[in-house]
Amino acid sequence: AQSVTQLGSHVSVSEGALVLLRCNYSSSVPPYLFWYVQYPNQGLQLLLKYTSAATLVKGINGFEAEFKKSETSFHLTKPSAHMRDAAEYFCAVSMEYGNKLVFGAGTILRVKS
Amino acid sequence: DSGVTQTPKHLITATGQRVTLRCSPRSGDLSVYWYQQSLDQGLQFLIQYYNGEERAKGNILERFSAQQFPDLHSELNLSSLELGDSALYFCASSASPGTGTNYGYTFGSGTRLTVV
Numbered sequence: 001a002q003s004v005t006q007l008g009s010h011v012s013v014s015e016g017a018l019v020l021l022r023c024n025y026s027s028s029v030p031p032y033l034f035w036y037v038q039y040p041n042q043g044l045q046l047l048l049k050y051t052s053a054a055t056l057v058k059g060i061n062g063f064e065a066e067f068k069k070s071e072t073s074f075h076l077t078k079p080s081a082h083m084r085d086a087a088e089y090f091c092a093v094s095m096e097y098g099n100k101l102v103f104g105a106g107t108i109l110r111v112k113s
Numbered sequence: 114d115s116g117v118t119q120t121p122k123h124l125i126t127a128t129g130q131r132v133t134l135r136c137s138p139r140s141g142d143l144s145v146y147w148y149q150q151s152l153d154q155g156l157q158f159l160i161q162y163y164n165g166e167e168r169a170k171g172n173i174l175e176r177f178s179a180q181q182f183p184d185l186h187s188e189l190n191l192s193s194l195e196l197g198d199s200a201l202y203f204c205a206s207s208a209s210p211g212t213g214t215n216y217g218y219t220f221g222s223g224t225r226l227t228v229v
Contacts, residue, residue: 032216043115043203043222051216090156097216098144098207100169103156 002027002093006104014112019063019078021107023091026072033074034092034101035065044090050074051097061085086111116140119204119221127229131192134224138185138206144168145187146207146218147179151200162187194228201225 007022025031033050048059055067065076074091088108092101116139126132138145147159149172158171162181173179176194181187191198205220 034218036220044205044220045115046217046219049216094218097210098163100146100158100161100171101205101218102158103148105155 002031002095002102004091004093004102004104006089006091006107008107009105010108010110012110012112013081015083016080019076019081019085019109021076021089021091021109023065023074023076023104024072025074025091025093027093027095029095030069032094032097033065033067034094035059035063035074035076036090036092036103037061038088038090038106040087047076047089081109081111083111083113085109115219115221117204117206117219117221119202119224121224122222123225123227125227125229126194128194128196130194130228131190132194132226134189134191134202134204134226136187136189136204136206136221138187138204139208139219142206142208142219143185144207144209145181145185146205147173147187147189148203148205149200150203150223154200156203159189191226196228199226199228 005024035047036044048057050067058064063078091104118137120135143164146161149157159173161169179189201223203223207218
């Protein structure tokens, strides 16, 4: 069965600093991988997804993630954090498109001014 | 607006009661997924329907049930409610794989259930 581990339940960065949110997955087959963002009292918004095409995936709001099969990782990065990036971020995996998504525990990103 | 509509947005009810949460998927999406989000359990998959048929079951309690109707909207029924059922319930939908599919899962804004 697939699973997702997000290292660090809380990450704090200064405004303008690099954002790095870590995600490792376990899957017996090449997975579909997703990053979602949840702002307070809101739903889940898709940031980006990996669907076995390019390994470097660009998403919305300046975020990107790189699929590294050898490391079973799909870390989320953004070169320069902005205050509006403060939210909770979830990594998710699906063995096959159309199957359920399995989510990590989430990482709360705090951006300091 | 994501295209996935959930009603109601908020629900407050007493222990022992029964409630129904409703989800309308994005136009054309055949799959509907239900998730429960709580502080202690995170985002847990409950159940999936595809074109009216149950496709996958997760950590769904026997007190909970769901169905998907011919117009593809789905309802999640929660009965004999307990305090611990208080959570945010999300619905998501996805398209069938095929030409032009963007392989996304679209989430609604959720229903916040409070059991008192």
